[in-house]
Amino acid sequence: MTVISEPKFVLTLDRVMDASVEKVWRCWTTPALMEQWFCPKPWYVSDVRMDLRPGGESFCVMNGPDGQRFENLGVYLEVVPMQKIVTTDAFLPGWVPSSRAFMVAETLFADAGNGKTKYTARALHWSEESLKEHEAMGFHEGWGMAADQLEALAKSL
Template structure:
């Protein structure tokens, strides 16, 4: 997919199958094991892969911080593509604060590796800049390392 003006993108080849990476993204008990860079961690993950289904979790910080995230699945192509957004709550209820749409693509490379691309598409330049300042590249990069390590164990 073409990058848009307000996108932040992490793309790298991972030494894991697309099937294993897909499981890590779509099985709540696995998502909780890698989704935030340590020492942060995730609890209460809920994933319903039907369009409009819930995609939610709570990100927890080492100092007791809690950041609940609630959104919906827009598209799910098993083993290939997952698109979620916080623009809606389950039931297609508009969110109070839409921040981004996330698109994950997985492309098997034929040698046991997968081209993994995570795109964070923001509604505005301000939201993109806020996400960059929060540490998008470092945080999503560290989480990507954790994702790859977990996928290698499956």
């Protein structure tokens, strides 16, 4: 019998959003909508590509206010419509190992009643070192601001 333990190096954002699962999911799975919320402003996302299936490409460019440009390429590991999206940068499309695996991102969507969504975003890391690196990059503030933008956009749909 295989025992699966909970990952040790996880950063988590939990909240209840004042928008339905359908609207929050739409913001996560429509490239033009993702470009509107995915980075905390004044940063923004461009060039979003999504192939929403295990092994499918997950790509976007994070653009900074001073011309910074960070390409994020990975694959989807799991997609359960209206419930879960799991991506990683550990692999490139075609299951090619990347040069540096940083994290697995797991996003969960659940009906919280009254048109609200229980939203959970987890960043799972391979080591305490990469977790601390992610925290120093501003995980809590940045992912929190992006979630605020996601909720506002979803409410407006």
